[in-house]
Structure formats: structure tokens, C-alpha cells
Amino acid sequence: MKAVLVLNAGSSSLKFALYAINGEVAAAPAVSGQVEGIGATPEITLKTADGQRIQEAVNATGSQGEQHRDALDHVFKLLAAHNPSLEIVAAGHRIVHGGDRYSAPVVLNAELIDELEDFIPLAPLHQPHNLRAVHAVTALMPSIPQVGCFDTAFHRTQPAIAQAFALPRRLTQGGIKRYGFHGLSYDYVSRQLPEVIGERAKGAVVVAHLGNGASMTALRDGKSVASTMGFTAVDGLMMGTRTGSIDPGVLLYLMEEKGMDARALTRLLYKESGLLGVSGISQDMRTLLAADAPEAKEAVDLFCYRIARELGSLAAAAGGLDALVFTGGIGEHAAPVRQKVAELAAWMGVKIDAAANADHARRIDAADSRVAVAVVPTNEERMIARYTAEALRL
Ligand SMILES: Nc1ncnc2c1ncn2[C@@H]1O[C@H](COP(=O)(O)OP(=O)(O)O)[C@@H](O)[C@H]1O
Ligand SMILES: CC(=O)OP(=O)(O)O
Numbered sequence: 001m002k003a004v005l006v007l008n009a010g011s012s013s014l015k016f017a018l019y020a021i022n023g024e025v026a027a028a029p030a031v032s033g034q035v036e037g038i039g040a041t042p043e044i045t046l047k048t049a050d051g052q053r054i055q056e057a058v059n060a061t062g063s064q065g066e067q068h069r070d071a072l073d074h075v076f077k078l079l080a081a082h083n084p085s086l087e088i089v090a091a092g093h094r095i096v097h098g099g100d101r102y103s104a105p106v107v108l109n110a111e112l113i114d115e116l117e118d119f120i121p122l123a124p125l126h127q128p129h130n131l132r133a134v135h136a137v138t139a140l141m142p143s144i145p146q147v148g149c150f151d152t153a154f155h156r157t158q159p160a161i162a163q164a165f166a167l168p169r170r171l172t173q174g175g176i177k178r179y180g181f182h183g184l185s186y187d188y189v190s191r192q193l194p195e196v197i198g199e200r201a202k203g204a205v206v207v208a209h210l211g212n213g214a215s216m217t218a219l220r221d222g223k224s225v226a227s228t229m230g231f232t233a234v235d236g237l238m239m240g241t242r243t244g245s246i247d248p249g250v251l252l253y254l255m256e257e258k259g260m261d262a263r264a265l266t267r268l269l270y271k272e273s274g275l276l277g278v279s280g281i282s283q284d285m286r287t288l289l290a291a292d293a294p295e296a297k298e299a300v301d302l303f304c305y306r307i308a309r310e311l312g313s314l315a316a317a318a319g320g321l322d323a324l325v326f327t328g329g330i331g332e333h334a335a336p337v338r339q340k341v342a343e344l345a346a347w348m349g350v351k352i353d354a355a356a357n358a359d360h361a362r363r364i365d366a367a368d369s370r371v372a373v374a375v376v377p378t379n380e381e382r383m384i385a386r387y388t389a390e391a392l393r394l
């Protein structure tokens with residue numbers, strides 16, 4: 001049977017999946033898995049549809065980029081050994097930045113890949129790894145078509161006012177504006193919403209995608225109307241290692257008074273801040289929730305506070321709040337984070353049911369909550385497989 005290979009290269013992870021195509025994309029992947037801990041001690045996990053689970057260390061050293069390359073090699077090696085006789089006829093990739101130009105998935109060619117290389121400075125933690133995965137597939141399977149699926153595309157429905165910075169016109173016209181990210185996740189979640197929250201899916205909904213990278217998006221009728229991430233994926237919420245929104249005056253101060261250059265600021269904003277920087281312990285929410293240190297609690301509290309502040313802002317953009325939806329590794333699994341956010345948003349009519357929250361149930365709102373509250377596991381890989389099959393009419 002034919003299959004699509006999906007590669008989703010994140011900042012510190014590489015997720016992969018093989019989806020069989022038989023008229024439509026299979027509901028579940030035949031093989032899937034991920035490499036986690038790229039940059040530290042990468043480990044690969046592969047799962048097959050018949051329940052086999054393989055876990056191995058990835059032999060990777062060197063820079064983040066070199067480790068991503070070693071991780072890809074390992075993925076291809078394991079896939080070759082565990083492919084249940086599927087014929088890979090196409091590859092679909094998550095590409096974080098598609099700029100102003102791309103509002104839908106595209107079939108990749110050399111010229112287009114060159115153009116996407118130009119966005120590397122706008123998404124330094126993602127774009128280079130996304131494109132490395134494209135090049136790796138080209139080298140290994142030169143004859144199969146590849147499709148790029150953009151994190152920014154879903155947000156192109158936003159009104160111009162939601163995308164604008166208060167900058168001189170010429171800069172806005174030159175493309176310096178808010179793009180928004182995690183679009184594959186929001187698209188997937190948005191399509192699940194009618195089943196989970198019924199008619200409210202047509203109303204004002206805020207989705208919180210809380211993973212290692214974290215953002216929130218306001219939806220109206222299932223379409224993006226505003227988002228916390230901006231020109232780059234460092235804006236908005238506090239994240240695992242990223243600051244999120246910060247007074248730009250701080251950056252000017254650090255440049256002028258502390259002699260920090262662009263490289264040092266990039267490291268500070270993207271890699272040394274967020275949960276890791278504030279706690280001084282870890283970027284991993286599991287570790288922080290299990291820790292006794294007051295610094296761990298401070299980091300988690302700030303993370304939740306920022307979500308609650310942005311929730312108010314996004315409700316203003318959406319013109320209300322009919323539902324609040326949690327997704328991403330933290331959104332799906334960290335009940336204490338959902339609990340804290342709900343407490344801070346009580347004034348908006350958000351009230352959750354403690355038992356349903358502890359169970360990670362689909363609906364976690366209390367019976368007397370004005371706002372529906374849901375937990376919807378995301379699936380960027382399935383979205384990429386669908387987009388790829390559609391773009392190539394498989
Ligand atoms: N059971 C859990 N409880 C709390 N946090 C969790 C749990 N499982 C995963 N997480 C957190 O989810 C985050 C990773 O989210 P994920 O969406 O997988 O990340 P990525 O952005 O790399 O795709 C990490 O901070 C991790 O600690
Ligand atoms: C855009 C972004 O931040 O992605 P991730 O959550 O994979 O880091």
C-alpha cells in the first residue's frame with residue numbers, strides 16, 4: 001500500500017510518522033515516533049500499529065544542527081527496518097515559516113526551498129531543521145514529491161489590524177508583521193471542535209497550544225483572528241526556554257549598557273529564558289511540577305499568569321469567550337497548569353471540574369461554568385499527512 005512519510009522537526013525534537021493512503025489518509029499511522037532531547041542526550045522511540053515499541057539512544061554529538069542530522073539518519077534507519085511493506089510515495093514536512101506568501105501547503109522544488117531558506121533568521125530554532133529534513137529526503141529518495149506545510153498558513157485569515165505592528169508603513173509593507181505559528185496544530189484542533197464543544201465551535205474560542213514552544217490563538221467560526229506569536233516564534237507566552245513578549249527597551253538596554261550583540265541576545269531570548277531561565281532548574285514542565293524548590297513554583301506561576309493575561313487580550317480580539325481549549329504536551333497533560341489558569345480566569349466565567357481535569361477528560365468545565373473548557377490532543381503529523389495527500393491528489 002502507498003504511504004506518506006511525515007517529518008515534523010521541532011526545536012529539540014523530531015517527530016515522524018508513516019500514514020497509509022487508501023483513497024484517504026489512514027486514521028492512525030502504521031509507524032510513528034519521535035527523537036526527543038536533541039541538543040542534550042537524544043533518544044528515539046518508534047511505535048508500530050501492532051504495538052511494538054522500540055526505544056534507543058541516538059548516537060549524536062556536535063552542534064544542534066549536527067545532532068538533528070544524526071537524528072534523521074537514525075529515523076531513516078529504523079523506518080527501513082520496521083516499515084510494514086508500505087511504499088513511500090511522498091513526504092510531508094512541517095515548515096515553520098512561510099512568510100507572507102504561503103497560505104496553503106505547497107509542493108516543494110529547489111527554487112522554493114531557496115526562498116524558504118531566507119526565513120531561517122526568522123525562526124532559527126525551527127526553519128533550518130525543517131529544511132534539513134527536506135534535503136535529507138531528497139538525498140535518500142530523490143524521486144518522491146515533497147510537500148511543505150506551514151505553521152504560519154492557518155493565521156493568514158486574520159484581519160490586517162491583528163497582523164500589524166505600529167511601525168512605519170514601509171516596514172509593514174516589507175513584511176514586518178505578526179505571522180503567528182503552531183498553525184498545523186490549531187487547524188487540527190479547530191476541526192475537532194464541533195465534536196467536543198458543539199455550536200460553541202462557531203463562536204469565540206481561545207486555543208492554548210502549550211508545548212515546549214507555546215502560543216494561544218483566538219478563533220471565530222474556527223478561523224484564526226489573532227494570536228500571541230508574532231513576526232517570530234519568540235513572542236507572546238513564556239515558553240520552555242523562550243522569553244515570550246518582553247519590553248523591547250530591555251533589549252536596547254542590554255545592547256547599549258551590557259554590550260550584548262545580536263547573537264548573545266538570540267541565545268538569551270530563545271535558549272536561556274522561559275521556564276528554564278526563571279526556575280534555573282529545567283525547561284521541562286514535568287520536572288518543575290515535581291520539584292520542591294520555590295524557583296520551580298515561581299516559574300510555573302509566571303507561565304500560568306502569562307497565559308491568563310493573554311487570554312484576556314485574545315477574548316477582546318475575538319469579542320468574547322465561548323470556549324477555552326488546551327492542547328500541546330503541557331496543555332494535554334499538566335492538570336495543575338490548567339487548574340491555575342482556570343482560577344485566574346474565573347472572572348471571565350471559566351470554572352473547571354477538578355475530577356474531570358485530573359482525568360484529562362475531553363470536557364473539563366464545571367456544570368455551572370459559563371465558558372466551555374476542553375482538552376483536545378493535537379496531531380500535527382496527521383494534519384501534515386492530509387495536506388500532503390491533498391496537495392498531490394494521492
Ligand atoms: N505528563 C505531563 N505532565 C506535565 N507536563 C508534561 C507531561 N507530558 C509532557 N509534558 C510537557 O510538555 C512539554 C513538551 O510538549 P510538546 O508539545 O511535546 O513539545 P514540542 O513543542 O517539542 O512539540 C514539556 O514541557 C513537557 O514537560
Ligand atoms: C513554532 C514553535 O514554537 O514550535 P515548537 O512548539 O515545535 O517549538
Ligand SMILES: [Mg+2]
Nearest residue numbers: 010211212213
Ligand atoms: Mg510543538
